[in-house]
Amino acid sequence: MSAPCRIGCGAGFSADRLDGAVDLAREGDLDALVFECVGERTLAFAHRDRKADPAKGYNPQLEARLAAVWPLTLAGGCTIVTNMGVANPLAAARAAMGLGVEGASVAAVTGDDVTALIGPETPLDRGRMTVADVDRALLGANAYLGADALLPALETGASLVIGGRLADPSMFLSLLRHRYGWAGDDWTRLGAGTLVGHLMECGTQITGGYFADPGFKDVPDLARVGYPVAEVDADGNVAITKLESAGGMVTAATVKEQLIYEVHDPSAYLTPDVTADFSGVRIDDRGGNRVALSGAGGRERPETLKVTVAFDGGFLAEGEVSYAGRGAADRARLAGEVAEERLRRVHGFTEELRIDMIGVRSLHAHQDYGVPAAETDVRLRIAGRFRDKARADLLLWEVESLLCCGPAGGGGFRGRATPSVVTHDAYLPRGDVPTAVEVFR
Structure with a gap:
């Protein structure tokens, strides 16, 4: 042809x-x-x-x-x-x-x-x-x-x-x-x-x-x-x-x-x-x-032949809260510290947690971009992977509680717990x- x-x-x-x-x-x-x-x-x-x-x-x-x-x-x-x-x-x-x-x-x-x-x-x-x-x-x-x-x-x-x-x-x-x-x-x-x-x-x-x-x-x-x-x-x-x-x-x-x-x-x-x-x-x-x-x-x-082997990954929980205006970065950072302390001390969490400050520190967790605090909008995200949904829901509960338990100015909570998977070769x-x-x- x-x-x-x-x-x-x-x-x-x-x-x-x-x-x-x-x-x-x-x-x-x-x-x-x-x-x-x-x-x-x-x-x-x-x-x-x-x-x-x-x-x-x-x-x-x-x-x-x-x-x-x-x-x-x-x-x-x-x-x-x-x-x-x-x-x-x-x-x-x-x-x-x-x-x-x-x-x-x-x-x-x-x-x-x-x-x-x-x-x-x-x-x-x-x-x-x-x-x-x-x-x-x-x-x-x-x-x-x-x-x-x-x-x-x-x-x-x-x-x-x-x-x-x-x-x-x-x-x-x-x-x-x-x-x-x-x-x-x-x-x-x-x-x-x-x-x-x-x-x-x-x-x-x-x-x-x-x-x-x-x-x-x-x-x-x-x-x-x-x-x-x-x-x-x-x-x-x-x-x-x-x-x-x-x-x-x-x-x-x-x-x-x-x-x-x-x-x-x-x-x-x-x-x-x-x-x-x-x-x-x-x-x-x-x-x-x-x-x-x-x-x-x-x-x-x-x-x-390569083989993908898939496993049940439990539940991925992601909770988010926004902070805006002067001192937003410091307030978001404190909120993350408070949430992690409570999850570990009060609820006995040993699982790995991911805490991101989107707008100041996101994805590349080792970097702090130094955005002026007075000009910052920050979205705090706290996430973890859990074997049972009850613990995933508990993370979301703790993150949402930041709205009234401080620090100041938190709003716009959004959270979800979704099934996850893990793969190996x-x-x-x-x-x-x-x-x-x-x-x-």
Whole structure:
């Protein structure tokens, strides 16, 4: 085939916007549209949802996304590939078919759920601890599946391929392997295809979204930032672009930021498919929101598959109070000290607490920015993680009591206690993780 394969990305995380994906489906002249919607925390929460309701555990935006884009992609002969199945791909496939889209078909990829293979002595985090050491209820465990698991699904001709913990770049790579017939040990092309997937997987990050920094890195029409399109040839050379009608931009700078995003070693980027090498990548900014890349390589893939192991994290409690005007910073600091003293002395808390003074000291807890006290509005935030909700609620009670018990001027209390999750990594031999495909028509 002489024409390059055109792949769009319609989501870079679980709650990403929809309108840009609709624009791609309508105007993009795409061969495939990928929705990347799974992270470690979203996977853990999906297991929790599935335990509460066996018909749930997939991405809550699945129906809305598919109802909006699937009729358009079907009309254009475009295949959708997604990991919106999260912890329940079969339920997701049934929900998709339940939309009643004419001519639709789904291939669901299963096998990533390896919860049954995880025991108390399973090593986590490269052997630094075991499952037993976590001392929390196991929610579920999922292996990162590669392109090998997706190829049989694509070969069914289904208009939607859906799975759970499909590795982000592998969804894009599988489309290229299917289109061009790349072998599973063609490490150079697999490395090149993995580069394509890595550049595309975070959606609008590469078109200016996460890149924007006013006055330093200005991005035009950010409110309408568009999702990216990759044009890929048979050797894996790629041009990244976007719809002409969309906001945002594609430049060498936006591409470089995404190239190194979450890559610890550019010469050895580990995926289920290949040990990719990005160290020799060449970037050619051709102007007009078009950047070409070439020179990626690769070598033999790892013998193991990474696994996300999710645990019940108990409840996260966050209580906030505002202080304003002269001395606000000192009053907020005193309020935090009072609350912590009472939680520890009166209620016997031993859990770690996080105390932030938003506006004076926030996120980087070791810094004090020295904002003049007379000019400061400060939001005090006190947070902790607790195994039972009663203790979480007690933290909120103590923070709210600051409104009358001092110091002066506290107001605007807001608090919540929400379920939380904890995740760790494990590794399994790939031979222990068989996969399957179920087709719905």
